[in-house]
Amino acid sequence: MATTDDYYAVLGVDRRATPDEIKKAFRRLTREWHPDRHPDDPEVALRYRRINEAYNTLGDAARRAKYDMSQRLEGIELRKGFDGRSARDLLGNVFGDVFGTRRDRRRRGRDLRYTLSVSFAEAVLGSEHDIEFEAPGPCSACAGSGTRPGGRPPQTCTVCGGKGEIKGEGLLSRRSACGRCSGTGLVQPDPCQECRGRGTRRQTRSFRVRLPPGTDAGAERVLEGEGEPGRYGGKAGDLKVTVNVSPHRWLRRKGDEIHCEVPLSISEAARGGKIPVPTVDGLVDVDVPKGVRTGTRLRLRGKGVPAAKGKGRGDQLVTVVIETPVLSGSPAVAEAIDALEAACEAAPASLPRRLEMRKALGDNE
Ligand SMILES: [Zn+2]
Ligand SMILES: [Zn+2]
Known part of the structure; x- marks a missing residue:
């Protein structure tokens, strides 16, 4: 994996950078991307590791010379049967979102995902839930701009010229995300002190989620624009809430019907009468006919799943099972x-x- 990294890009320096420039870039980046400053952010930890890896090589004259040579050789080898797209995909996979190169400077915020666990009845009848979690939200000090109040607006990155990526040397020019501007093409000359120019901070975020009647397991509710805030005017991501339905002890859903089995004693079955049956609306006394057999199905009209648009409701089907005495x-x-x-x-x-x-x-x- 290390061989596909462009160390110069990681440090955001030119290929002809002096050892002093490299050292300065390294110091600045490690300050900015120290994991202690961004706890709970795995991307930061990964990035921090790559910065150190890059400096380990470029900060040492002998290792740097060897690295430069190996890069040139690699460039030549790759040229044989070169398929531009697969090489690009390879880089894309390695860098992923952290170092992904983008032409658009505006960066859409990432989507946030939340799994909401509800009871069977809450899903079937519809319900409201207040959810709360820790996630990046707009920084309150700079209103999400990343710029210190009164500071200069973001400016074009001088290392990559605003492209967000740096082209390597040679005929096969590998491109890597610019380490100076994180591939956005813009830098904050006056970063907000609270969020270090990112425009976002981890915070407690709370929402009310409404589940309509008839909600099924695995359903997804999308709260548009409630995900991670965008960067440099980019759109915010979405909050995607996936519904997890806890299984009911007695009730099972089949389309708009609800099924259940009800055990009866020999005498209850022989004599018939009123038997309590669980439904999503609570216990209901059901008339069981005299002499009912195992396997008989009783239909409870309107005790099933409500239609999504509020038109009617399915039935509950009760299967009688005669329980043999122990x-x-x-x-x-x-x-x-x-x-x-x-x-x-x-x-x-x-x-x-x-x-x-x-x-x-x-x-x-
Ligand atoms: Zn801020
Ligand atoms: Zn740049």
């Missing part, structure tokens, strides 16, 4: 089951399906 640990239940079985044997028509099958099997024997 006998271990309860002699009373075991006795009652014995008694139930004895009574059913005496009155075979009380279990008509079993009776039918037994008869059919008996006839075949």
